[in-house]
Amino acid sequence: MPPRDQEQTRRRVIEATIELLTREGRDAVTTRAVALAAGLQPPAIYRLFGDKDGLLDAIAEHGFATFLASKSLDPDPRDPIEDLKAGWDLAVEFGLANPALYVLMYADPTRPASAAFTAGMEILMSRIRRLAAAGWLRVDEELAAAIIHATARGAVLTWLSLPEDRRDPALLTTLRESMLTAVTNHEPATQEAGPIGAARALRAALPEQTALSDGEQHLLEEWLDRLTLGR
Amino acid sequence: MPPRDQEQTRRRVIEATIELLTREGRDAVTTRAVALAAGLQPPAIYRLFGDKDGLLDAIAEHGFATFLASKSLDPDPRDPIEDLKAGWDLAVEFGLANPALYVLMYADPTRPASAAFTAGMEILMSRIRRLAAAGWLRVDEELAAAIIHATARGAVLTWLSLPEDRRDPALLTTLRESMLTAVTNHEPATQEAGPIGAARALRAALPEQTALSDGEQHLLEEWLDRLTLGR
DNA sequence: GGAGAGTGGTAACGTTGATATATGCCACCT
DNA sequence: AGGTGGCATATATCAACGTTACCACTCTCC
Structure with missing residues (x-):
């Protein structure tokens, strides 16, 4: 049997599992129930996914990917802050739209990061980097990622965890704000984008620093000048 | 057998379970393993706690209570803001000191609130109420509780969920701030960027530059890191 | 002293994740 | 065309799990 068919049954199993998970809850996802729902025998799960964790990772990845595909993320290079807000909203929206899946992916911190988890982190990191390049970041990139994630x-x-009638949307907007x-400054530390603007801004702010020796600072100034000239 | 003895064996079982949980992880907590560790037969667990969830609730309550007992919480009626900070720190500290227990109590949002969970909420709510009475609260009490909790x-x-070598204590202080x-009207003491923001921006934009050699760029990166660290 | 209630121990049931063994099918080579 | 090897399927099975039924014992109270 060519791998095409296997890929197809893999998809069928994954979708049946997600259906089972969202409709009947975490505990209903047993290897037998999944196999039955997909019209297979229990051992087939193990051939396709290795073990149950493999299956769970696969459905996490699939669920996350289809959610992303349903959204169009078109970052505006001119407003990285708005991009960050949109990215945060996206992450939260995924959780609210797929609670069971989200709990599977993010609830237990001892669970090793799945592919979907790291994929979400990648999206976040790229936005953070653009924020940093534009001089908006108040903290270092790693800490920013941790704060956003947390x-x-x-x-x-x-x-x-709140009962439905006590969920206040203000919780989400307040936390986002x-x-x-x-994570960000009120004003960007650089006026122009790219290394040239950053170098110019640093050149101007350099006299205040105390971390570098006189010699180091002198050489740094030369480099910054070369950077602003672009050659 | 008088209930005195039963209470004693209850305690023994609870402590054995916590020991098992913290030493060998969540999956090691089976009714049989717990019974063996406490020197009982498996059915005894059910006589004492009803079912496994009853046991888990009991250890959560016990763990939380002993943690609270080890801390002295003496609210200062004159500084409710400091009290709130201390309360938040307390909640976080409990999680960091008892990871397995914390995950048990707070990871799965579908799990019904245990006695320990609501006890922690009670502590929080009393502080929030004092904050509100002093006119410090920026949002209503329920939203404040949700924000603090979140x-x-x-x-x-x-x-x-972070590997130990990537845990930055600034994550905790920043989130607390x-x-x-x-939640409050308290104005934060925000520090302005100075050369740090510009250094960070340049660090992020550096890969795009072409004016510096590899060696120069490498040394520059080291200096920028020192600048952002401020020492 | 005997009846009843409650405690404790043994064995067992149904289900779970996971695997080993047997059965059938299809492509491929001679 | 007809074997033949390899692979997917199907059945049976395993150990461990949460949980419960059942039985023997002991203690209390009349």
């Missing part, structure tokens, strides 16, 4: 995670899990003020 | 939950779970500015 606020989104806390927002979704807390939202889901807090995240923003924690 | 930031703490996100902080702990994100912290635990964000929570504070989101």
Whole structure:
């Protein structure tokens, strides 16, 4: 049997599993129930996914990918802050739209990061890097990622743990705004994009620094001048 | 047998379970393993706790209570803001000190709130109420509780999901400060960028530059890192 | 002293994740 | 065309799990 068919049954199993998970909950996802829902025998799961964790990773990836595909993410290079907000909203929206899947992916911190998890992190990191390049970042990139991740995670899990009639949308907007003020500056540290603007801004602010020796600072100034000249 | 003895064996079982949980992880907590560790037969668990969830609730309550007992919480009626900070720190500290227990209590949002969970919420709510009485609250009490809860939950779970060598304590202090500015009218002491922001921007934009040699760029990156660290 | 209630121990049931063994099918080579 | 090897399927099975039924014992109270 060519791998085409196997890929097809893989998809069928994955979709049946997601259906089962969202409709009957986490505990209903047993290898037998999945096999039955997909019209296979229990051992087939193991041939296709290795073990149950493999199956769960696969459905996480599939669910995340289809969610992303349903959204159009077109970053505006001129407003990285708006992009960050949109990215945060996207992460939260995924959690609210796919609670069971989200809990599977993000609830247990001891669970090793799945492919879907790292894929989401990649999206975030690219936006953070653009923010940093534009001089907006108040903290270093790694800390920014952690803050964004933590606020989104806390927002979704807390939202889901509240009974439906006590869920206040202000929780989400407030947390997003807090995240923003924690991560970004009120004004960008550089006026122009790219290394040239950053170099010029640093050149201007350099006299205040104390971390470098006189000699180091002198050489640094030369380099910054070369950078601003672009050659 | 008088209930005195039963209470004693209950305690023994609870402590054995916590020991098992923290030493060998979540999956090691089976009714049989717990019974063996406590020197009982498996059915005894059910006589004492009803079912396995009853046992887990009991250990959550016990773990939370002993943690609280080890801390002295003496609210200062004159500084409710400091009290809130201390309360948030307390919640986070509990999570970092008892990861397995915390995950059990807070990871799965579909799990019904245990006694320990609501006990922690009670502590929080009393502080929020005092904050509100003093006129410090920027949002209504329920939203404040949700924000505090969400930031703490996100902080702990994100912290635990990071590998140990990438855990930055600034994540916790930053999130606490964000929570504070989101919930209260207290003005944050925000530091302005100076050369740090510009250095960070240049660091992020550096790969695009062509004016410097590889060696120069490498040394420059080291200096920029030193500048952003401020020492 | 005997009846009843409650405790404790043994064995067992149904289900789960996972695997080993047997059965059937299809492409491929001679 | 007819074997033949390899692979997907199907059945049976395993150990471990949460949980419960059942039985023997002991203690209490009349």
